[in-house]
Amino acid sequence: MKRTVAEINQKIKDGDVVVMTAEEVISYVQSEGVERAAKEVDVVTTGTFGAMCSSGAFLNFGHSEPPIRMQKVTLNDVPAYGGIAAVDAYIGATELKLEDHKGYGGAHVIEELVSGKPVRLKATSDGTDCYPRKDIDTYVSLNTVNQAYLFNPRNAYQNYAAGTNSSDRTLYTYMGKLLPGYGNITYSSAGQLSPLLNDPTLRTIGIGTRIFLGGGVGYVAWEGTQFKTNVETKFGVPMGGARNLATIGDMRGMSPEFVRALNLPGYGVSLALGVGVPIPILDQEVLKATAISDEQLFAPLIDYSTQSRNRKPIKHFSYAELRSGRVELFGKEVRTSSLSSYLKARQIAETLAERIESGEFLLTEPVAPLPADKGVGTLEVRSKEEAV
């Protein structure tokens, strides 16, 4: 059995495409078998909704009269990067509000823009012959700006370590509040619904792949930062953080339901973002990979009280165990929490399936593949000579 993306798109146009979510396909394969399921199912949709710190938005504000070359830019008093052309800026999700931030940052500005709310723009400049204006204080919204698109260097991590805390004080981390004495475990993956766990070697996902991003349409722009392939696998799937995607997509069309600012006190601000990737069932192997379930997917458990990049996993848990709400650790029952929303992941996969079935979302072939073999380097304090 073989299928091409072009054939699937024709079926979408003809209204005969068969789409299932990565959750639905599990029981379908169990009852019908891989061979039959691969013949029946054209597309499997995935979804994830979790904290994706490496996200941000490019904005073009339009020119003022007289024009200004913005050097220092803030949006609702959150600094944005203005070191590009005159009225372009990039606001990062984790940037904190100036002065007393009270848990407010770039992610909140992004959520407010997506919600259609006005945002206060302040900018200053030295003034030049071509851009004489030295400051501006005004309001902008998604309606007034020329471009507003998310361009996220690292989204939809293939897998991610779960966190716990062996120390005697509560830790406030990007994995949430970790209670002392192994008081809880937090994890962050949609597991069996997660995009890159359903196509573990990225056979169908590459540069240019059209995806669901924040409720609207987006694309895979590049390999995500810290993309790596050399991670131990089980059932063909990495048992820790491995591949991820750099994504891009118009903020117009996105929804605050899938673009949500987060505040993790003691750590900072982050952005919860919904990402969904359609997987074209090109052959039986592709289908088989999408039928993987939480029982076969594993996350390493890391002790966040060890403040080193060389933390070794305490052990591995399956997502079925983590999702059950309780696991056993050192003979003690420990409760678990998810940082990513399984409910939203499911809604994303279902919405994407509906969009494909209705003909409004066509599948794409990658323009270029993402790296097949890649590791991640570290940062050392080194001399100029050693850096070359």
Place this chain on the structure above:
Amino acid sequence: MVKKKFLLGFSPDIVNEPIVYRLVRDYDLKINILRAEVREVGGRLLMEVEGKASNIKEAARYLNDSKVDVQELVTYVEKNEERCTHCGMCISICPVEALTMDRPAWKVRYDSEKCIACGMCIDACPPGAMKFRI
């Protein structure tokens, strides 16, 4: 027997009154103190009270006569349903399991009856859906 939750407010001049002792001895109430604090402006005491309905009523009258501000509480902590993403971060934080995951719907359910107002969920909730009502 009835169980009720009260927030008591004390002005600085009555902070030294052994209020809880009187409630236990004179009105035969079972008291579970959930939060207690004394500040420049006076004190606050959040407690769960169990006893005969008539005794609770009389105790409330005694407190009023003693110039203690008495407020009965139904909900300590509120969950903003629009803000909640149902991630479940709060689940392993709540010491009394007032917050639980409803499976297989994967929605976070909040039972305010079980809540003891410890406030641990409030700064643990990433999208900021949990807020103190008091």
